[in-house]
Amino acid sequence: MNLAAHLGLRLALVALLCLAGAVAWTLAEARSGLAHEAAVSAERIAAQFGRQPGLGSAGPAARLAGDSPSAAPAVLTLLPGICAEIRLGAEAPRRYCGDWDGLDAAPAGLRAALAPRAEAVTAERAVLYRGRAVGSVTAWPDPQAAASRIWRQVRLAGGLALAxxxxxxxxxxxxxxxxxxxxxxxxxxxxxxxxxxxxxPLPRFAAAEFDRIASACNGLAGRLAAAEIERIDLLRRLVAVQEEERQVLARDLHDAFGQCLAAAGARAASIEAAAPRDREDLREEARGIEAVVASMRESLRGALARLELPDLAGAGLVEALRDLVAQWRGHVRAGPSLHLDAAGDLSGLPPETSAGLYRIAQELLTNALRHGRPSRVFLRLEAGPGAATLTVDDDGGGDPARALAAPGRGLTGIRARLAALGGSLSLTGTGSGLRARATVPMPA
Incomplete structure (x- = not known):
């Protein structure tokens, strides 16, 4: 629940409490009003009878003017909805009720609940004739009329309070x-x-608290942006240093190790040629050394091919990738089929972007061929509006989540190169294998 809804419910609860208070106040005020009207009616009737001539001789034979309630003078002084009982001397008590139109009758439940309370609100006044009490008048609200009046006032006050x-x-x-x-x-x-x-950046806000939060967020965003720029710069330097180390290592291997292998091969050939005819075992050992040296040369050529960058400025990235695919075809003659497809104008790629895409293609092809069992591998390089995309598809199975979580430096190195270039990597499943897609921005 959001803050606005939470506060809205709080306000609604407070409003309901106010509504309940308004209804309770209306009930109390209505009861007080009925008690006041009963008292006024009792006082009026007592005063009326106190002024009636000959009342002092009231006795069993005395009669009030008019026996019927409709003609009784007492009814004229009763307020609507008020009943009264008149006792004069030894005369039988008389009850009268004021006119009530019967409109807005209260619900039955409310009438049943209010009837005992209405009858309990009584007002009694003595009838005084020349300073002497000759009787009494008791007035009380008519239960039906009282319930109707309370119901009308509660509806009015409750409706206003609810609104x-x-x-x-x-x-x-x-x-x-x-x-x-x-x-x-x-x-x-x-x-x-x-x-x-x-x-x-977040704008300024009228509320001081939110304005301070927005200022803090803008400051944090600025510091993170600066840190991200520094991180990308460090990644670029790291990639450049790694590339330089690769070139230095390739030269050292070629110059030192390659010469040692050449010398060892020449020495083995010399031993084989100079061995006596009766020393076939010596010649066999020399030929074994030559085979080992040849195998090491092949391994050295593969390592140098992986360490050295081709002439991307001269031949171009597409030709370099074609040579890379051809090298892998030579390594996996009986293995999966390899396909390369290039589309779009890639001539505007910066040198560091071309080098990065070449290294990424090397690593993705290595992962597809060494860590899976594909029957085909498709490599596609495409130049689109504002970005170049390198995609490697295979049908060798695999789970993208497990591939991303697997230990190793292959995907980590790819991400680092792409981060240095401002690009991104996605790894998804195709149903039969994996699809790795690297995207880097191109200058406009």
């Missing part, structure tokens, strides 16, 4: 949503920062 509560909750939610809206922009900025995607 105000809903409006308060809605306006509070809108205000809160607008207030915390910068949090969403800050989170999206941090997510882009996490993925390494370029992100524009």
């Amino acid at each position: 105000l509560a809903a409006a308060t909750a809605l306006l509070g939610w809108i205000a809160t949503a607008r207030l915390v809206a910068p949090a969403g922009r800050i989170v999206r900025g941090l997510e882009r920062l996490e993925t390494g995607a370029p992100a524009s």
Whole structure:
């Protein structure tokens, strides 16, 4: 649940509590009003009878003016919805109720709940004639009328309170949503920062707290961008140093080890030629040494081919890849078929990008042929708008997740080269094998 919804629920809860308070206050106020009306009605009737001539002789034979409730003078002084009981001397008690139109009848449950309380609200006044008490008047709210009045007031007050509560909750939610809206922009900025995607600086916000957070995020983004530039620069230097070391190692192997192998081969040939005719064993040993030397020369040529870069500036990257594929075809004569496809204009590739793509192609072909059992391997180099893509497909099986998690420096070195070039690597499954795709930017 987001912050706006959380605060909106809090406001709604507060509004409901206010609604409950308003209903309780309305009930108490309605009961107080009914008690006041009962008291007023009792006082009016007592005052009316106190002014009636001949009341002092009231007795069993005395009668009030008019026997029927509709004609009784007491009814005229009763407020609507109020009932009264009049006791005068030894006369039988008389009950009267004020007119009530019966509209807005309360629900049955509310009437049943309020009836005992309404009857308990009574007001009693003495009937005084010339300073002497000759009777009493007791007034109370009619339960049906009281329930109706309370129900009407509760509906009015509850409806107003509910409308105000809903409006308060809605306006509070809108205000809160607008207030915390910068949090969403800050989170999206941090997510882009996490993925390494370029992100524009966060703007200034009206809320001081969010403005400080945005300033801190912008500062962090600036420091991370500077650190990323330094990292890429270090990777470029590392790749350059590695390439220089490869060239130095290739020259040393060629100059020192190659000469030693040549000398050993020449010495073995000399021994074979100078051996006596009866020393066939000596000649056999010499031929064995020559075979070992020839095998070591072949291994040395393969190592030099992997260490040395071809003349990419002269022959071009595509020709260098064709030679690389031809070398592998020579190594795996009875193995999988190798195919190379090139598309697009690759003449605008910078030298370091061409060298990086060549090294990546070397490593991807090595991984496909040495760590799987493919029947075919496709290598495709394509120049698109703003980027060059090198793709290696094979049908030798394999799991991309396991390949990415496997120990080794092959994919690590590829990622380092691509990071130095500002590129990326993806490794996916094709159903029958793996597809490795390296993408590097091209100058416009």
